[in-house]
Amino acid sequence: MTDMGLVVVGAGGRMGRTLIRIIHETDGVTLVGAVEREGAETLGTDAGILAGLPPAGVAVTDDPLPVFARADGVLDFTSPAATLAFAEIAAQARIVHVVGTTGLSADDEAAIDAAARHAIIVKSGNMSLGVNLLAVLVRQAARALDPSFDIEILEMHHRHKVDAPSGTALLLGKAAADGREVSLAEASVRVRDGHTGPRPEGAIGFATLRGGSVAGDHSVLFAGEGETITLSHHAADRAIFARGAVKAALWARGRKPGRYSMADVLGLS
Numbered sequence: 562m563t564d565m566g567l568v569v570v571g572a573g574g575r576m577g578r579t580l581i582r583i584i585h586e587t588d589g590v591t592l593v594g595a596v597e598r599e600g601a602e603t604l605g606t607d608a609g610i611l612a613g614l615p616p617a618g619v620a621v622t623d624d625p626l627p628v629f630a631r632a633d634g635v636l637d638f639t640s641p642a643a644t645l646a647f648a649e650i651a652a653q654a655r656i657v658h659v660v661g662t663t664g665l666s667a668d669d670e671a672a673i674d675a676a677a678r679h680a681i682i683v684k685s686g687n688m689s690l691g692v693n694l695l696a697v698l699v700r701q702a703a704r705a706l707d708p709s710f711d712i713e714i715l716e717m718h719h720r721h722k723v724d725a726p727s728g729t730a731l732l733l734g735k736a737a738a739d740g741r742e743v744s745l746a747e748a749s750v751r752v753r754d755g756h757t758g759p760r761p762e763g764a765i766g767f768a769t770l771r772g773g774s775v776a777g778d779h780s781v782l783f784a785g786e787g788e789t790i791t792l793s794h795h796a797a798d799r800a801i802f803a804r805g806a807v808k809a810a811l812w813a814r815g816r817k818p819g820r821y822s823m824a825d826v827l828g829l830s
């Protein structure tokens with residue numbers, strides 16, 4: 562089979578540059594387009610140079626239409642508004658859309674579901690193997706432990722991150738809620754401040770730290786009487802997310818339209 566032609570949108574971002582590097586290192590995929598927003602400083606720059614590589618012969622553009630038309634898939638780690646716009650164009654072009662963007666609202670998620678009626682979308686709050694395996698373990702632990710074990714999810718990310726809790730924290734919260742057979746929306750406590758009163762039994766709590774250059778640290782604590790079990794993941798490099806995204810694109814090529822997750826890609830669902 563010929564190489565899968567991939568477009569990176571948000572090419573100048575932290576993940577965009579990492580994706581360009583990982584595509585360069587991976588057999589079976591070729592970079593065919595790099596997109597940034599109108600007015601971005603990177604427009605016209607060679608995408609290889611942008612990622613610290615030799616020239617790739619692909620100039621960064623602000624017009625997604627012609628590049629999507631010649632691609633097999635798009636890797637999208639941008640912003641919620643941009644992702645919704647790219648979902649429409651990817652659906653029209655009938656190409657695979659891998660979405661790593663986090664911070665989408667419930668309405669945004671419904672728009673992604675609607676696009677997935679015609680498009681092949683793989684979306685996950687975390688594209689790494691480790692976090693998706695962690696989610697399986699969290700679901701098992703939550704199922705095995707009774708509600709006297711309080712579940713708390715702690716995450717830390719770099720100072721530039723704009724959404725909280727992280728997409729990963731929410732993915733892990735969903736795994737815990739599924740294990741307990743409760744609704745995350747009803748059980749979650751996302752903010753605590755002031756005189757909060759005692760902890761409600763069965764709550765799934767979230768705590769958010771921001772600082773420095775941390776690529777992504779997540780822990781799920783099961784705190785019981787006299788003992789605490791902690792399940793954790795540490796991302797040492799953004800390459801783990803980019804490798805997962807490329808794997809997802811290759812897995813999705815030629816599949817039926819629909820919305821898929823990284824658990825589907827990794828055979829963990």
Ligand SMILES: NC(=O)C1=CN([C@@H]2O[C@H](COP(=O)(O)OP(=O)(O)OC[C@H]3O[C@@H](n4cnc5c(N)ncnc54)[C@H](OP(=O)(O)O)[C@@H]3O)[C@@H](O)[C@H]2O)C=CC1
Nearest residue numbers: 571574575576597598638639643661662663686687688802
């Ligand atoms: N699922 C996963 O495994 C992972 C998800 N993420 C998520 O990916 C997203 C991006 O993260 P990160 O790379 O750190 O963020 P950055 O801000 O570094 O990168 C986002 C890039 O997208 C660009 N962009 C925004 N809007 C558009 C648009 N309309 N057209 C083209 N480009 C656009 C931004 O441009 P500008 O700066 O001009 O706005 C920027 O270059 C976040 O939501 C993050 O949470 C990150 C890592 C892993």
Ligand SMILES: O=C(O)C1=N[C@H](C(=O)O)C[C@H](O)C1
Nearest residue numbers: 663686722727728729776777
């Ligand atoms: O913004 C980031 O950097 C990351 N975002 C994702 C999230 O919100 O969980 C994944 C990863 O942790 C890095």
